[in-house]
Amino acid sequence: MTTPQPEPVIFGERPLTIESVVALSQRRARACLQNDDAYRARIARGAQFLDSLLDREGSIYGVTTGYGDSCVVSVPPHQVEALPRHLYTFHGCGLGRLLDEASTRAVLAARLQSLCQGVSGVRMELLERLQAFLDHDVLPLIPEEGSVGASGDLTPLSYVAATLSGEREVLYRGQRRSAAEVHAELGWTPLTLRPKEALALMNGTAVMTALACQAYGRADYLLRLATRITALNVVALAGNPEHFDERLFAAKPHPGQMQVAAWLRQDLAIDGPTPPLHRLQDRYSLRCAPHVLGVLADSLGLLRQFIETELNSANDNPLIDPDAGRVLHGGHFYGGHVAFAMDSLKNLIGNLADLLDRQFALLVDVRYNHGLPSNLSGAPAETAMINHGFKAVQIGASAWTAEALKNTLPASVFSRSTECHNQDKVSMGTIAARDALRSLELAEQVAAATLLAANQGVWLRQREEARSLPEPLAAMHEQLAADFPPVIEDRALEGELRLCLERIRAQHWRLYG
Numbered sequence: 076m077t078t079p080q081p082e083p084v085i086f087g088e089r090p091l092t093i094e095s096v097v098a099l100s101q102r103r104a105r106a107c108l109q110n111d112d113a114y115r116a117r118i119a120r121g122a123q124f125l126d127s128l129l130d131r132e133g134s135i136y137g138v139t140t141g142y143g144d145s146c147v148v149s150v151p152p153h154q155v156e157a158l159p160r161h162l163y164t165f166h167g168c169g170l171g172r173l174l175d176e177a178s179t180r181a182v183l184a185a186r187l188q189s190l191c192q193g194v195s196g197v198r199m200e201l202l203e204r205l206q207a208f209l210d211h212d213v214l215p216l217i218p219e220e221g222s223v224g225a226s227g228d229l230t231p232l233s234y235v236a237a238t239l240s241g242e243r244e245v246l247y248r249g250q251r252r253s254a255a256e257v258h259a260e261l262g263w264t265p266l267t268l269r270p271k272e273a274l275a276l277m278n279g280t281a282v283m284t285a286l287a288c289q290a291y292g293r294a295d296y297l298l299r300l301a302t303r304i305t306a307l308n309v310v311a312l313a314g315n316p317e318h319f320d321e322r323l324f325a326a327k328p329h330p331g332q333m334q335v336a337a338w339l340r341q342d343l344a345i346d347g348p349t350p351p352l353h354r355l356q357d358r359y360s361l362r363c364a365p366h367v368l369g370v371l372a373d374s375l376g377l378l379r380q381f382i383e384t385e386l387n388s389a390n391d392n393p394l395i396d397p398d399a400g401r402v403l404h405g406g407h408f409y410g411g412h413v414a415f416a417m418d419s420l421k422n423l424i425g426n427l428a429d430l431l432d433r434q435f436a437l438l439v440d441v442r443y444n445h446g447l448p449s450n451l452s453g454a455p456a457e458t459a460m461i462n463h464g465f466k467a468v469q470i471g472a473s474a475w476t477a478e479a480l481k482n483t484l485p486a487s488v489f490s491r492s493t494e495c496h497n498q499d500k501v502s503m504g505t506i507a508a509r510d511a512l513r514s515l516e517l518a519e520q521v522a523a524a525t526l527l528a529a530n531q532g533v534w535l536r537q538r539e540e541a542r543s544l545p546e547p548l549a550a551m552h553e554q555l556a557a558d559f560p561p562v563i564e565d566r567a568l569e570g571e572l573r574l575c576l577e578r579i580r581a582q583h584w585r586l587y588g
């Protein structure tokens with residue numbers, strides 16, 4: 076029996092989804108290029124149009140002129156061929172860590188899809204080579220820092236332009252190698268970029284868009300996981316499930332908020348009034364969980380729209396319209412939508428982490444946990460005084476939450492005028508996207524810690540009262556038990572926290588369909 080291959084992702088005129096970019100970035104799908112005659116002819120027309128324009132020696136920005144503020148400098152015909160190499164060369168000044176492998180694949184994908192729109196004037200050979208990089212997993216080594224996110228991601232994308240030209244370094248089959256050597260090994264001739272091609276490759280938003288695709292998928296899963304953790308905590312804290320009543324939410328009908336409340340009702344198997352056990356009204360971190368998580372749920376649609384529109388757009392400059400014989404000068408490299416999406420996501424994820432950390436604070440404190448042992452320790456009476464259970468894990472969750480909250484400061488408001496005041500208003504979208512990924516990493520840590528604590532809380536509650544758990548929670552509790560046994564005597568939990576994080580990042584648990 077053969078396992079079915081996932082559908083290839085086709086780069087071309089049809090729009091791509093965030094999920095297809097994520098699948099490619101994890102090598103769960105292959106990259107193909109639209110290949111029909113009409114499409115190939117359309118791409119060829121664009122490149123030919125630029126050549127004919129050059130022959131008629133009109134002034135074309137970035138082809139017969141210097142770049143950016145230097146657009147007033149004209150480049151004589153005998154220097155035109157040398158200009159693209161200069162562009163990626165002087166931008167070879169990125170610093171910081173290197174993008175990881177998945178993000179690098181996503182960058183190649185985002186750049187390819189943008190150039191595939193057919194208005195950037197690049198040759199089919201360039202699109203084919205980008206596709207081949209993805210297909211053979213030839214990954215340019217791209218430093219993360221040095222982009223202001225308008226003029227796109229010039230500096231990080233210079234590493235894509237340079238490696239396509241057989242310069243700088245790539246990761247190939249797990250090894251850092253010179254791009255020239257890898258080209259030779261694959262029998263490829265490095266591209267000599269045509270006059271506008273380096274600009275088309277670099278003058279766009281592919282890095283921030285790629286990172287935004289990764290961030291979106293993680294946020295979507297974290298929303299579901301935080302809802303499941305909340306349900307476990309309602310059981311562990313003997314909370315009042317009536318807070319999630321359907322009629323209540325119909326009266327304030329934000330769709331995402333209603334969805335989170337519906338998931339909680341499903342998890343807690345609420346079909347009628349439940350007598351409050353300890354308090355008529357729980358503290359807000361339980362009672363308002365749908366209101367906190369609902370903002371994220373309701374925002375995902377808008378974030379998707381921003382990210383996918385950017386992904387499927389021509390976001391360089393200048394663009395061409397070969398049919399009308401026009402070169403269109405504009406500013407599509409400005410990544411304001413991605414910047415706003417990622418700055419917003421940082422806020423949403425910071426609030427999610429804070430919600431879970433507040434629930435954790437209730438769990439460990441005997442003043443609020445309705446009869447659970449101090450710090451959720453499962454130790455027997457003889458050793459209870461020397462056991463501290465989840466005390467340090469909760470301190471850790473508070474630290475990770477504080478760091479995620481610190482990260483909520485928007486990057487986009489820090490626009491600075493740069494490049495001799497040509498780029499006098501910029502998006503900072505790449506910084507926002509990198510921040511969002513860091514916030515997600517921290518929030519996933521908070522979720523891992525809170526999940527283990529919630530599960531321990533449920534175990535302790537069951538030990539006291541042995542009530543049957545609603546089906547979805549019983550299944551989760553059982554799955555978790557296999558890897559994360561109850562904490563009876565103190566033990567160092569780092570290994571289990573790391574395993575739990577791995578499970579979260581692999582989206583291990585199927586949550587709500």
Ligand SMILES: N[C@@H](Cc1ccc(O)cc1)C(=O)O
Nearest residue numbers: 142143144226229278392408
């Ligand atoms: N983004 C600029 C081009 C540019 C390229 C490289 C630079 O270093 C500066 C600016 C434009 O299209 O107007």
